[in-house]
Amino acid sequence: MTAPVASPRGSLLLEHPFEGAVGRKVTYEAPANLALVKYWGMRNEELTLPCAPSISMTLSACVSTTTVEVHQRAGRDEVLLAGEDGRLERAGASFAAPVRRHLDRLRAGVGIDGASGGHFTVATRNSFPSRCGLASSASGFAALTLAAVASLGGETSFEELSLLARASGSGSAARSVLGGWVVWPSPPNAPNGPAKQLFPPEHWDLRDVIAVVEPGAKEISSLAGHRRARSSGLFAARLGALPSRRAAVERAIAARDLARLGALVETDAAELQAIALSSEPPIVYPTTGTLAVLRRVAGLRDSGVPVYWSLDAGANVHLLCEPHHERTVADAVATLPEVLRVLRDRVGHGPRRLEKHLF
Numbered sequence: 277m278t279a280p281v282a283s284p285r286g287s288l289l290l291e292h293p294f295e296g297a298v299g300r301k302v303t304y305e306a307p308a309n310l311a312l313v314k315y316w317g318m319r320n321e322e323l324t325l326p327c328a329p330s331i332s333m334t335l336s337a338c339v340s341t342t343t344v345e346v347h348q349r350a351g352r353d354e355v356l357l358a359g360e361d362g363r364l365e366r367a368g369a370s371f372a373a374p375v376r377r378h379l380d381r382l383r384a385g386v387g388i389d390g391a392s393g394g395h396f397t398v399a400t401r402n403s404f405p406s407r408c409g410l411a412s413s414a415s416g417f418a419a420l421t422l423a424a425v426a427s428l429g430g431e432t433s434f435e436e437l438s439l440l441a442r443a444s445g446s447g448s449a450a451r452s453v454l455g456g457w458v459v460w461p462s463p464p465n466a467p468n469g470p471a472k473q474l475f476p477p478e479h480w481d482l483r484d485v486i487a488v489v490e491p492g493a494k495e496i497s498s499l500a501g502h503r504r505a506r507s508s509g510l511f512a513a514r515l516g517a518l519p520s521r522r523a524a525v526e527r528a529i530a531a532r533d534l535a536r537l538g539a540l541v542e543t544d545a546a547e548l549q550a551i552a553l554s555s556e557p558p559i560v561y562p563t564t565g566t567l568a569v570l571r572r573v574a575g576l577r578d579s580g581v582p583v584y585w586s587l588d589a590g591a592n593v594h595l596l597c598e599p600h601h602e603r604t605v606a607d608a609v610a611t612l613p614e615v616l617r618v619l620r621d622r623v624g625h626g627p628r629r630l631e632k633h634l635f
């Protein structure tokens with residue numbers, strides 16, 4: 277049985293679920309986000325509560341688009357995923373199972389017993405490579421949450437949507453319901469809290485050039501990484517360092533100080549990789565392609581281009597720079613034989629509802 281989703285108001289989320297919702301299609305686009313201070317390690321897995329607060333920038337071009345339609349009949353949720361050619365196909369179990377579990381939670385949260393109806397057809401398309409450490413679970417679960425809640429007729433706050441997205445099990449999805457620069461949880465001493473926008477996207481037009489070196493699905497999920505984090509001897513030291521790092525990252529964003537922010541972001545990403553490498557059993561996310569990109573970044577910095585790297589639970593590399601260096605950075609990594617694709621992204625405005633549906 278799925279536990280009802282807790283809302284900050286402590287009640288069921290929607291008052292008149294389902295009525296009038298049948299047959300209505302709703303589509304949302306939600307962006308991925310790049311954590312500048314990473315979420316790594318959970319204090320409560322059932323509720324997806326992080327060990328420490330994280331800070332992210334919401335992206336703009338890396339998005340998931342999700343259409344949902346709710347049916348009166350009982351049955352299994354139909355989960356479709358767009359392939360590389362854009363055509364919708366039935367999703368495999370590893371994609372569909374967590375989607376169905378999340379829909380169960382959302383249904384339970386609005387008092388719908390899935391056994392007697394309220395099943396969905398869900399279709400998702402990602403604008404970027406999925407399940408390779410580029411936060412497609414954050415964008416995907418944010419889009420699914422927004423579309424499913426809206427399709428059930430819900431009027432709800434961003435705080436509630438953030439908590440509902442978090443309930444998917446992908447904590448970073450809690451940040452993807454908001455645009456700009458985001459902290460989760462808020463306030464930082466309340467692990468149960470939602471994400472909150474620190475600054476709007478207009479505050480700072482920072483660019484994220486993404487060097488794709490491994491487009492295939494990663495072998496070890498971030499959930500496995502979260503679970504193993506505590507087994508690393510480095511994890512306690514990270515938790516001790518995070519409060520001052522988080523404050524310093526907030527100050528660097530406030531001051532639009534890329535040199536300061538970049539140094540902090542690289543330390544944070546390196547720490548996550550060190551913890552993964554020293555977990556039991558170890559997790560090795562970087563590849564030779566990753567290291568080739570990091571060496572190129574060092575070369576660019578030596579030649580006076582301010583660019584800073586970050587890595588998530590995967591091999592692909594995010595490169596932060598100002599708009600006037602974006603082209604130089606993208607061109608410099610594109611010439612590496614290990615780099616299969618370069619994506620150019622920037623701080624974005626957050627999710628939006630679309631009139632055009634995927635089916």
Ligand code: PMV
Pocket residue numbers: 310311313314315316330411413414445446447448449498499588589
């Ligand atoms: O939200 P999850 O469970 O996919 O974990 C996200 C983990 C990182 O991407 C590595 C860090 C983060 O804060 O996004």
